[in-house]
Amino acid sequence: MASVTPPGLAYEVEHDLANHRFQARVQGHLALLDYQIKSLKRQKRMVITHTEVPEPIxxxxxxxxxxxxxxxxxxxxxxxxxxxxxxxxxxxxxHEEYDDLLAG
Incomplete structure (x- = not known):
């Protein structure tokens, strides 16, 4: 698992590449974003399948x-x-700055 924490963030974001997940542990609670990588013709796509932040955080x-x-x-x-x-x-x-990433 690799840390991919942006500068200035108060908690650590980790990339669990084996499980296709970005996660952060905040005050003992695990927040996560799950994704899948799929190939369509010659294009690879990241499908963001789930985000979850526990209620206390x-x-x-x-x-x-x-x-x-x-x-x-x-x-x-x-x-x-x-x-x-x-x-x-x-x-x-x-966030329009990510429009270029949207799959057609």
């Missing part, structure tokens, strides 16, 4: 940070993104 922007880290990873690896979970879809709709 909700409202702190943790899901947003996990999503930003996942999208940065997708951009670095030239993946197009399919936001299959409601949170990731809403996040990408609110």
């Amino acid at each position: 909700e409202g702190r922007g943790i899901a947003g940070e996990l999503t930003k880290v996942a999208l940065r990873y997708a951009r670095e690896h030239k993946y197009k993104v399919v936001p299959a979970c409601a949170y990731a879809e809403a996040f990408m709709q609110r």
